[in-house]
Amino acid sequence: MLEYIVLGIINYEDMTGYDIKKYMECGICVFYKASFGSLYPILKKLTKKGLVTMYESNNGGRNKNYYCITEEGKKIFEDWLETPITIDDGKGTQLVKIYFYDLLQEEKCRELLLKYRENNEKYLNELYELEKQYVTTRNKDCYYYKLSVLDYGIRVIQETIRWCDDIINRREL
Amino acid sequence: MLEYIVLGIINYEDMTGYDIKKYMECGICVFYKASFGSLYPILKKLTKKGLVTMYESNNGGRNKNYYCITEEGKKIFEDWLETPITIDDGKGTQLVKIYFYDLLQEEKCRELLLKYRENNEKYLNELYELEKQYVTTRNKDCYYYKLSVLDYGIRVIQETIRWCDDIINRREL
DNA sequence: AGAGACATGTAATTAGTTACATGATTAT
DNA sequence: ATAATCATGTAACTAATTACATGTCTCT
Numbered sequence: 001m002l003e004y005i006v007l008g009i010i011n012y013e014d015m016t017g018y019d020i021k022k023y024m025e026c027g028i029c030v031f032y033k034a035s036f037g038s039l040y041p042i043l044k045k046l047t048k049k050g051l052v053t054m055y056e057s058n059n060g061g062r063n064k065n066y067y068c069i070t071e072e073g074k075k076i077f078e079d080w081l082e083t084p085i086t087i088d089d090g091k092g093t094q095l096v097k098i099y100f101y102d103l104l105q106e107e108k109c110r111e112l113l114l115k116y117r118e119n120n121e122k123y124l125n126e127l128y129e130l131e132k133q134y135v136t137t138r139n140k141d142c143y144y145y146k147l148s149v150l151d152y153g154i155r156v157i158q159e160t161i162r163w164c165d166d167i168i169n170r171r172e173l
Numbered sequence: 174m175l176e177y178i179v180l181g182i183i184n185y186e187d188m189t190g191y192d193i194k195k196y197m198e199c200g201i202c203v204f205y206k207a208s209f210g211s212l213y214p215i216l217k218k219l220t221k222k223g224l225v226t227m228y229e230s231n232n233g234g235r236n237k238n239y240y241c242i243t244e245e246g247k248k249i250f251e252d253w254l255e256t257p258i259t260i261d262d263g264k265g266t267q268l269v270k271i272y273f274y275d276l277l278q279e280e281k282c283r284e285l286l287l288k289y290r291e292n293n294e295k296y297l298n299e300l301y302e303l304e305k306q307y308v309t310t311r312n313k314d315c316y317y318y319k320l321s322v323l324d325y326g327i328r329v330i331q332e333t334i335r336w337c338d339d340i341i342n343r344r345e346l
Numbered sequence: 347a348g349a350g351a352c353a354t355g356t357a358a359t360t361a362g363t364t365a366c367a368t369g370a371t372t373a374t
Numbered sequence: 375a376t377a378a379t380c381a382t383g384t385a386a387c388t389a390a391t392t393a394c395a396t397g398t399c400t401c402t
Contacts, residue, residue: 211362
């Protein structure tokens with residue numbers, strides 16, 4: 001996951017590892033937090049794979065290692081970006097893809113968002129099913145927090161669907 | 174994390190690894206999904222640590238490996254349960270603790286939930302700050318999806334706070 | 347001179363996944 | 375009989391964290 005995020009970020013602009021971390025802290029952090037301990041090794045790995053290249057640069061000051069995406073890196077990133085967003089991990093980290101959706105054509109974007117919305121609807125129905133089972137087979141009072149947790153899942157998915165609708169229709173946020 | 178969930182589940186009732194997985198699929202799955210590849214090794218690890226014990230049982234049918242929590246296991250689990258829920262991971266997996274909150278005394282429970290609510294308020298303000306920076310320093314149209322992602326984070330936290338209020342006040346869900 | 351941010355990295359560890367492998371029991 | 379579900383496990387791999395280690399630059 002982080003590999004793709006890194007590719008996506010340096011796709012906008014060449015950056016150092018340190019810059020990438022700072023960049024992530026203004027937005028992507030909502031879904032994903034990176035540590036230097038994962039970031040630097042990933043930059044080396046991507047270099048070895050030929051998806052990025054490194055060059056040193058000293059704009060007046062000290063030497064810094066800048067990373068730049070290669071053509072192959074761009075391709076790998078774009079393929080990832082265009083694969084549908086899955087919800088089966090339950091953590092929503094896949095949602096980070098949407099952060100980069102301004103790179104997609106409007107039509108593709110709409111298609112992917114509608115697909116994602118649809119998957120959320122399906123998942124929501126599964127949660128409703130689970131809830132129904134709880135309510136009918138168990139004593140409600142003993143399971144207050146267990147039901148609450150299910151309710152939380154339902155609320156988040158409901159909000160996700162509303163949000164999808166809003167961004168698909170480009171409503172004022 | 175999964176270690177504590179496993180402890181929490183067999184704390185209710187002795188179970189096999191297979192049972193634990195089934196059990197998780199009715200509720201906890203909202204936050205956490207386990208595979209057998211992680212579950213079985215964890216059961217062995219917990220046994221080695223002395224937090225659970227294993228016994229074979231054949232209720233008429235084939236032999237199955239049942240796991241039972243020890244006194245020490247209970248202690249470890251309860252300590253984990255009573256430590257405040259963190260939100261800094263951004264994935265919300267820590268929320269799974271609430272699933273087990275019926276084990277806590279009402280007062281402790283309320284205290285932990287209020288603390289969690291408070292942390293969410295703080296985090297929400299950080300997100301508002303980020304959003305403000307985006308809106309003032311960048312061209313809004315180029316950053317539509319980046320802003321959307323921030324907006325999503327904000328909405329989820331807002332919903333989380335509402336949900337906290339509802340369960341603290343034991344409102345009908 | 348010292349604090350704090352900038353900058354890069356490694357080592358040990360933790361936590362988990364996927365795929366594979368095997369076999370028993372139950373319902374149709 | 376055969377498919378589905380029950381049941382247990384291992385091996386190879388992936389992904390990440392935390393703590394450590396080092397040093398530079400900028401501002402006050």
